[in-house]
Amino acid sequence: MDKLAEARRRIEEASRIAVLTGAGISAPSGIPTFRDPGGLWENFNIEDYATPEGFARNPEEVWRWYAWRYKKIREAEPNEAHRLLAELEKKKGDGFLLVTQNIDGLHQRAGSKRVIELHGSIHRARCTACGYRSELPPPEELEIPPRCPKCGAMMRPDVVWFGEPLPPGAFEAALAGFRSADLAMVIGTSALVEPAASLGRYAKHAGAYLIEINPEETPLTPIADLSLRAGAVEGLRALLG
Ligand code: NAD
Ligand code: ZN
Numbered sequence: 001m002d003k004l005a006e007a008r009r010r011i012e013e014a015s016r017i018a019v020l021t022g023a024g025i026s027a028p029s030g031i032p033t034f035r036d037p038g039g040l041w042e043n044f045n046i047e048d049y050a051t052p053e054g055f056a057r058n059p060e061e062v063w064r065w066y067a068w069r070y071k072k073i074r075e076a077e078p079n080e081a082h083r084l085l086a087e088l089e090k091k092k093g094d095g096f097l098l099v100t101q102n103i104d105g106l107h108q109r110a111g112s113k114r115v116i117e118l119h120g121s122i123h124r125a126r127c128t129a130c131g132y133r134s135e136l137p138p139p140e141e142l143e144i145p146p147r148c149p150k151c152g153a154m155m156r157p158d159v160v161w162f163g164e165p166l167p168p169g170a171f172e173a174a175l176a177g178f179r180s181a182d183l184a185m186v187i188g189t190s191a192l193v194e195p196a197a198s199l200g201r202y203a204k205h206a207g208a209y210l211i212e213i214n215p216e217e218t219p220l221t222p223i224a225d226l227s228l229r230a231g232a233v234e235g236l237r238a239l240l241g
Contacts, residue, residue, distance in 0.1 A: 018181035024188020063144035081232035082110035097177035120159035129153030
């Protein structure tokens with residue numbers, strides 16, 4: 001049996017599936033990744049826009065950048081890769097877990113229900129003083145920097161920046177899902193940023209069949225049972241279509 005047919009059979013038979021996605025799955029929706037050519041870090045400095053220190057130095061500038069990305073993300077639509085994963089969840093039920101590093105909310109918009117957002121959400125703000133969270137208003141009504149409705153302090157994007165811990169419990173829940181999976185998929189992530197990068201490795205070590213989908217090789221490629229050099233849409237079509 002060829003490798004692709006084997007992977008399709010494994011997906012069909014698996015009762016516990018854990019999937020990790022990164023910026024690459026939203027690239028076909030027109031949302032730029034971070035590290036690819038043309039990616040966000042080519043034009044913007046990480047230290048200025050995605051660290052607590054950068055925000056402390058210039059909150060308005062950081063908010064302008066997030067407001068711009070928020071608007072783009074609101075205008076974007078989930079793509080076929082998001083939809084294929086939502087359909088797979090419907091088939092597998094509670095045995096299916098989706099973990100994403102994306103902050104764009106496109107998985108939920110495509111219909112995915114059990115989603116762990118490791119890096120927060122661009123659709124929310126969080127108070128820098130009291131921790132209160134709220135949904136952002138539509139982009140045209142967003143005043144920056146937003147003020148906390150409870151205490152009046154400045155709010156920040158409810159996302160995880162470099163050097164910050166993940167939301168409490170998020171990684172632990174993701175890890176539990178990957179460790180108990182019969183099959184794990186890692187899609188559209190450079191697998192360079194920890195701790196998300198290690199989820200595929202944990203699954204593999206615990207005996208799962210590991211599938212990677214990425215147009216480029218990554219540090220996970222050598223240990224994957226099947227590594228598809230393909231975009232997220234083409235790769236998932238080949239596996240699930
Ligand atoms: P990354 O930019 O480091 O890597 C993107 C990966 O996607 C690369 O390995 C690239 O080869 C691959 N890729 C490019 N086009 C693809 C396609 N069509 N199909 C499948 N794969 C494709 O992104 P990452 O690994 O997610 O990095 C981590 C950080 O990026 C996270 O912190 C995440 O929060 C953040 N991020 C999120 C978004 C979003 O929410 N959409 C966008 C940019 C960055
Ligand atoms: Zn507050």
